[in-house]
Amino acid sequence: MSKLDWHADRGTHPDLALLDLAPESVDIDLAAVRLYRLGRVRAEMNKRDIGAVILSDPINIRYATGTRNMQVFSMRNAPARYLLLTADKSILFEFTGCLHLAEGYETVDEVRPSSTASFVAAGADIEAREKAWAADIGNLIAALVGKGARVGLERLNAGSAIALKAEGFEIVDAQEPVEMARSIKSDEEIKCVIASLRATEAAVADMRAAIRPGITENELWSVLHQSVIARNGDYCETRLLNSGPRSNPWFQESSSHVIGENCLILLDTDVVGCHGYYSDFSRTFHSGPDKPTDDQRTLYKTALEQLHHNMDILKPGLTFREYSDKAWNIPEIYEPNRYYLSAHGCGMTGEYPYLYHHRDFADAGYDGVVEPGMTLCVESYIGATGGREGVKLEQQLLITETGTELLSLFPFEEDLM
Structure with missing residues (x-):
């Protein structure tokens, strides 16, 4: 059985298998790399009693999950895609038309379409869009870790963070746990x-x-x-x-x-x-x-x-x-x-x-x-x-x-x- 067939039998997306087969991937267990990094983020969250983080920096999303998509575009258009991470759930909100890119990653439990709360996308309705986004993501966080949980954010526009805080969550900066996670390599x-x-x-x-x-x-x-x-x-x-x-x-x-x-x-x-x-x-x-x-x-x-x-x-x-x-x-x-x-x-x-x-x-x-x-x-x-x-x-x-x-x-x- 070929390595590509091996991945296919286990539900891994062929594109991911091809990345694992690339010349620079020889003798590297990339699944182990991805799972180690995800575990590092969760461990640092646990140290700080953070129930959930929302990551929108594409570098941090890639660190936690291994997924990548239009990284430079995503840096300029945050939050084009974002990751909701708890102690036992990883939900990637992917850019329109791109949900298939995260198929097969053992670090992603679910992929959903993102809702872009930005002025470019919403125009004068930006405040309403931010509040709607906060209500939707807030309901999901509450269902996963409870109302009033401590939630770590990074690189979201200010209106979205303010709206999420108004939903009753304690908002903290996610930079520290993510940076401390990234600092130690396997x-x-x-x-x-x-x-x-x-x-x-x-x-x-x-x-x-x-x-x-x-x-x-x-x-x-x-x-x-x-x-x-x-x-x-x-x-x-x-x-x-x-x-x-x-x-x-x-x-x-x-x-x-x-x-x-x-x-x-x-x-x-x-x-x-x-x-x-x-x-x-x-x-x-x-x-x-x-x-x-x-x-x-x-x-x-x-x-x-x-x-x-x-x-x-x-x-x-x-x-x-x-x-x-x-x-x-x-x-x-x-x-x-x-x-x-x-x-x-x-x-x-x-x-x-x-x-x-x-x-x-x-x-x-x-x-x-x-x-x-x-x-x-x-x-x-x-x-x-x-x-x-x-x-x-x-x-x-x-x-x-x-x-x-x-x-x-x-x-x-x-x-x-």
Whole structure:
């Protein structure tokens, strides 16, 4: 019996079976991944006595169920689809005409059509639509977990939340339980992360091979995006590719700027790759044809020093405050243009926790503990105040029971070291 027939015998939708058969899914038990994640959300809900959550962020819906549908569209048009989750019931409200997409998922008990309570959909009748939505979903929640239950919400428009509270429920923020659930990965999840990284690294290799003076930043970035999609990735979340004088300060998106000779080219992948897992590493390249200058190599080696120092201090049991105190001290000339974080969590997107530089901890930082199962990205941006160019480097790693494991394996540039 083929794997596809095996799924069909058990009622799994053929499209889901095909996803499980994709090359990047070899040796990964995706059903176990989905059930683990669903269990994580329910466990965090239980810790906070939350009877039900309504998830509308498509990333969180995918985390809890494995289902995906027009993710970028759904982010912009929330709530186009949403998930009602209790301790023993998972009901997905799917976009019009799309109910069949969730067939066969062991994480979804029932699929119903969504009712879009948005101004675009309802116009001047928006308030009435929101109240009708709240009454319908409120009756369902009451039947499942009781009237007056504590209900977690995220990314609903304000009128819908107000209307649901008027139905007699205690409304709380669902961000904390979901973020805490997502922060600890299972062994099977890590296989998904690695599959996404290997595909993205192949795409970055394609992009690197296309570098030449005279190509525009947009043309170069499009090579990465095309290659990511060809390998069954979802999308690039940002357009963080810039070159030469546009590389300092950081956060300038790719443009029609023509890449010149002998300049630095900075990339932050920010790829939502296969299985929906984030491939987040940064590299800096040199356009040639000559060798990098001493100034360019100094920037690069300084960024590597910051990166390796901060990777080396990470370990399970380290508090966020301790990390901040031990983190690399940024030289004064580079400090004003520093990256806004020292490190951050990484799963299906950037996530909890954020680890801040020492100088920023008092204003922005919060404490917590680095735990096994977290995947973290360590960041470095080095660009002098008023300098012509900068360097961006970043590595993605796993916190293990005894230390760390490097997950992102794309090489650094020997000519710049």
